[in-house]
Amino acid sequence: MKLPPHFYCRSDVLTISRELLGKLLCTRHAGHECKVLITETEAYAGIGDRASHAYGGRRTARTEVMYGEGGLAYVYLCYGIHHLFNVVTNVAGIPHAVLIRAALPYSGLATLQKRRGRDEAGPNLMPGPGTVAQALGITTVMSGVSLHGAEVWIEDAGVDVPSAQILAGPRIGVDYAGEDARLPYRYVWSSAFAEAVRPCRADTA
DNA sequence: CGAATGATATACT
DNA sequence: GTATATCATTCGA
Incomplete structure (x- = not known):
């Protein structure tokens, strides 16, 4: 089940x-379908957030996508x-975004591993934001693509994540953002907890 | 711990 | 237009 547009536009x-x-x-991507379970995210809260590329209302060729409607890939x-x-989240004109920082393999494991050049099947396959994108075949050419299309999207796995299983803390790598x-x-x-949810890792994508 | 690596933003001519 | 500093990081020593 793909997430509906209103999920992103809040x-x-x-x-x-x-x-x-x-x-x-x-x-x-390139004929391979892969799915990963999101385990870590970071919020970037728009023009008032010094850690955001859109801080101060900055609009450039790169950041323009964030000013679009919620439900786009940046x-x-x-x-x-x-x-x-x-x-990208919120309505057009408000440049909010959520960075996907880490994930666990869910399906298409062989393809994920091949693109990463690693045999890991657990948390070490996609431990950071760069590795998640690499495993999924995501590159900058996908920036601006709608998450309601057939190239990249987000599904509800029917999993409930209790707030007691979620840890919040400061964002990574944003020391330049001052306060x-x-x-x-x-x-x-x-x-x-995430490990317990995903299907058998023996997957022959 | 530190090198790798290139688009991007900004400050110049 | 050209120059230069700066990164929302990763990997292997």
């Missing part, structure tokens, strides 16, 4: 960020090497 990016835990991020290149995948670097906008679904 105004509270923190709520959306929490609710994305336990959802499935899916891609169909992908950009970080450190010249890594493609980072974000979900805002301390905001508890990072959400982690403890992988012990």
